Amino acid sequence: MSQNLLQLHPLLSEEEMLREIERLRVERKAVILAHNYQRPEVQRIADFVGDSLGLARKAAETDAEVIVFAGVHFMAETAAVLNPSKTVLLPNLEAGCSLADTLTAADVRAWKAQNPDGLVVVYVNTTADVKAEADYCVTSGNAVQVVASLPEDRKIFFAPDMFLAAHVERQTGRKLDVWLGECHVHAGIRPEHIDAQRAEHPEAEFLIHPECGCASHAIYNFPDTPLLSTEGMIHHARRSEASAFIVVTETDMVHRLEQEVPGKTFIPVHRSARCEYMKMITLENVYETLRDLSNRVSVAPELAERALKPIERMIAIG
Known part of the structure; x- marks a missing residue:
């Protein structure tokens, strides 16, 4: 189907849209990465479905020229940090994260100013500017392992999820300085x-x-x-x-x-446990993003360079 024909007939059936997504995936030399919490129809078209750590690893490994990230904004940012020369697209730029929004880089800097010898461990559910202030980035799968490996005489700031922090404290016996953030889905x-x-x-x-x-x-x-x-x-x-x-x-x-x-x-466990941000990604906006190469996510080079180290540590551990 030609571009002109698509403009004349913008309303495609789901079957036509799936064919167009497949065609554009090949034409654009693209890979589609989808998080576990995406709509089932979006998961089905993905080249890889996984958690934040698995998706970061796939983003680091891919030889695709275009990465379509069916997830939320901080995930696309992580892919952009790992692939500065590639095009990273987020099908809906409004797809944010209630947990990531609880913490800013200024919050981390304030803690570091009061604890110059401390270590900062941030969950992957954070923005690139927060990661740039961190020593380690973790996922729920390797947070315990990372914290257990850190020197016992160093104070640790763990942010932003307080429930994951409580789990890490129980498992490691370490007392952490905890940021009181939460995911609206899991808290509910x-x-x-x-x-x-x-x-x-x-x-x-x-x-x-x-x-x-x-x-x-x-x-x-x-x-x-x-x-x-x-x-x-x-x-x-x-x-x-x-x-x-x-x-x-x-x-x-x-x-x-x-x-x-x-x-x-x-x-x-309950039908109300739905992430409104993840559900902002649809087949339609995946198709439109691939068609137009729209909604690019990029990270400033200086910021990306600082965020890369904790992200690479996350990928390497666990």
Whole structure:
């Protein structure tokens, strides 16, 4: 279908749009990366679906000329830092992150000014300018390992997720200076949601993300339940003898689990656990972004150079 024909007939059927996305992917020498929390139809068109760490690794490895990042803004920024010579596109520039928005570079600098010998560990869910102030960048999958490896005589600022920080403190025995930020999706998962699903599905195992505000409730009431990154959920579900799992994170993680671990049942903890920002990415804006090479995300070279070191440490660990 020619560009002129597309302009004359902008309203494509889903089938036509999928064909155009495939054609443009080849024509643009593009790769499509999608986060676990994306809509199922967006996950299905991606070359790779994963968590923040997996997507960062794929962004670092790709030889594609164009990276279409079906995720949120800080993820596209990370890809841009890792690929300064490539075109990184975010299908909807409004796709932000409530957790990343809680912390600024000025907040980190203020802590560093008061703790000149301290170390700054930031979650990947942060902006590039925050990462540029950090010593280490982590994901939920390697945060415990990173903090456990740091010198015990150094003060540690851990930001911005307070629930992940609490998990790291429990696992490492380290006392951290914690920024009191939270993800609106995970904070909204309540103890009563967990209790209701356990009552309805007593045979099911829990898959609980450490960002959840209900994590302490789960640990106290179900002490054998591990807290797992999204990749950890997949590995655990594969190994487990259980046939049913209650998924305590964003609802569309269920789709990826169903694809990766067929034959088992995955139950979302609550239908309200939806990231409004992730859902801003649609097939339509993936198609339009590929068609027009629009919505480019870039990071200033000086800032990217400073942010690169903690990002590379994140990719290398865990």
